[in-house]
């Protein structure tokens with residue numbers, strides 16, 4: 650009887666917790682996005698900083714939503730740190746891939762048949778190419794298969810940004826065309842400014858619905 654009562658109590662008081670992994674090249678805005686989420690959903694969180702330092706290791710925080718906890722994992726995007734990302738893949742429920750929309754040239758990759766052609770960096774942005782390779786690498790890991798993917802075209806507050814439609818058509822769609830089983834992955838591309846907060850709530854809301862939809866594939870942790 651005690652165990653039944655305890656079980657019922659735990660069931661009634663516990664909430665689902667989902668982990669969200671923030672990925673993207675160095676300087677993309679992951680830590681700023683993370684801080685912005687905290688300041689929007691946690692009244693006691695410190696104000697968002699305009700100056701950040703490159704992340705070495707990880708920043709983790711849990712935000713409390715009415716129906717779930719979202720645990721946000723912000724990891725370093727510098728080249729030498731990217732090999733650490735894979736250790737987070739099995740336990741994450743969603744991936745947010747953040748792109749600096751001001752650091753990808755014109756944002757348009759050549760057509761898929763020419764993706765691997767030997768085109769020099771001056772003809773297409775090296776950072777755009779780096780972004781493609783890194784995103785492809787994330788998607789090709791079997792541990793990320795089926796995990797909802799949100800791509801954020803960040804820094805949309807800046808005048809020199811590439812607009813989201815261009816990033817969607819010119820980069821993300823082309824990466825997906827080449828991805829194994831890309832068609833069955835739940836994904837979305839959204840414009841945001843992590844700095845000003847524009848689009849950040851919409852991003853969190855998308856994540857909330859998608860981790861729920863995928864709860865059979867990746868069950869939450871009960872807390």
Ligand SMILES: Nc1nc2c(ncn2[C@@H]2O[C@H](COP(=O)(O)OP(=O)(O)OP(=O)(O)O)[C@@H](O)[C@H]2O)c(=O)[nH]1
Nearest residue numbers: 676677678679680681701703704726804842843844
């Ligand atoms: N204008 C503008 N600047 C931004 C935005 N998001 C981030 N930044 C700036 O971009 C720089 C890098 O931001 P971070 O959040 O540290 O980038 P990161 O992806 O965490 O970088 P790593 O930790 O090195 O992987 C900082 O100077 C931020 O203020 C944005 O939406 N708009």
Ligand SMILES: [Mg+2]
Nearest residue numbers: 679680703704
């Ligand atoms: Mg960082």
